[in-house]
Amino acid sequence: MSLVKLTRLSSNQKSFKTINFNPKGLTLIVGTSSGEENAGNSNGVGKSLALRLVHHCLGANGSKKLGDKLPEWVFRLDFEINGKPYQVERSADSKILALNQQSIKVRELQAWLNQIGVFNLSAEQKLPISFRSLVKRFARVEISDCIEPDSTAEEQPFEALVRTLFLVGLDVRLVSNKYELKKRIDSLRQAxxxxxxxxxxxxxxxxxxxxxxxxxWLRGNLPRLQEQLNSLVVAENYHEIEKVANEKTQKLRDLNQEIEILKFRCNSIADLLIVKPDITSQELLSLYQGLEVIFKPEALRHFDVVEKFHRSVAEGRKRRLTADLIGIQSEILVKETERGKLAKDRDEIMQSLRGKTAFEEYRAVANEFAQQTQELKALEEFLEVDANIQKEELTIKEALLLDAQRAAEYLSSNPLSNLEIFYRRMTECLYPNSASGLSLENNTGENLLRYNFKVHLDGSKSDGIGHAKILCFDWLVFTHGANHTMQFLWHDNRLFAHLDPGVRGRWFSNICSELLSTEKQYIATINSENYDSMLCLLTDTEKNTLELSKVLELRGNMASQKLLGIQVDL
Incomplete structure (x- = not known):
């Protein structure tokens, strides 16, 4: 495996404050104010930006904001792998990227970093681990990287667990097994x-x-539908024939109505023919005799003439009514003949449709048969798939149960015991009266996680103690971890800002002591107020060590004294 150390961070812009990292031990980058009122402060001078630029040169995804603000800038990171020098140059907008002056793409750089051997990735190809995902544990750049010691920004719980256990040297095979088995169960249930x-x-x-x-039910009903289909005889022109029959039926109704009207007229005429005259001859004679008293006799016609006229009128009316009656009866006869023929034709048409059906009716039954056949096929396939899924689920659950037993056996060996001893020693230096430790519990729930891993330090819900917990765990991974040969650890000021000065002082005192016997680099960016407040708690030797470790002091009173040497909001 390869040892990686940082050498220098520089830029093609003269205003940039080049950082020359100490080859071993502590490297301090201090952000300070001028000490004058309203002269600026140590925030925003470029301490965190320096760490971000190191990630930029080590294959991080490009930052649009960085590229938009600094389009002409190219940054260069010099580093060593097993003592051999390398350099990466990358423009702020990522249009320029070169490894040892050879143009390279970001993904190619990431692949090269995976292969150089800083992390033991060869044996764990299926796990979510890579140089980029693991190096963040040694250089937490985002605020969300600094919330929990066993995770960084945007990590899913499974990813965080695998990477944490991988870096502390615990067996991750059971972790991967449960994840794969649970994903398989989920995929089966989704199917x-x-x-x-x-x-x-x-x-x-x-x-x-x-x-x-x-x-x-479908298996029983489909034969009935098939039988019904077989019994249906389709008349292709069923609707045309039915339409003709309906038209003839309507004509029959119209003829019946016309005949009934004609019969009514016949009956009326017959009634008129048998009605007697309204006045008799004797009554008419009496009337004329009475009129002679009033009128002169010569003024009145002779009665015989009148009676003859009356009789002729009556006979003419009778002849007319009789003629009308004969005409209507003849018309009735014609229409009844027509009706009989029409009814016969209609009945013959209806007889031709008897026992037959329209194509639409046949199609409706056929469609129902096809739909139920398709439904039965889908149900049978579903039932078969469901049975196979249940069988496979049982097999997977048996495997999960067996893995849970193996995990319990593995935990009974207390694999964290040595790491926990060192972690407690680190936390006791900072908080002598606070309990701390590492816990690894068997997670038998129906989820993706094989273990519940926790880093404990009493009171860590407060920002200061929570950040101290991260400092100690990172140092544990850095110095006593596994599957890596990282030779640098970088902590940003945000991890120091909320520590009590005494805790901060004890941290740096302990770190300086630890670094004496190693070739490792510990890089810290810190505000001057956080730096100065702890100096009084250190020995003169420790103060001198810290002062000699300073490689860059950035000031906030002038843009030229900041990391970039210009005023820009990133």
Missing amino acids: KKVWRDTPALHDLFRAGNDARIRAD
């Missing part, structure tokens, strides 16, 4: 859900019906 949501089955399950019972 089952997809089947249930298919158009042929969706309404069935939404109504709460049982698939097996429905399949049994």
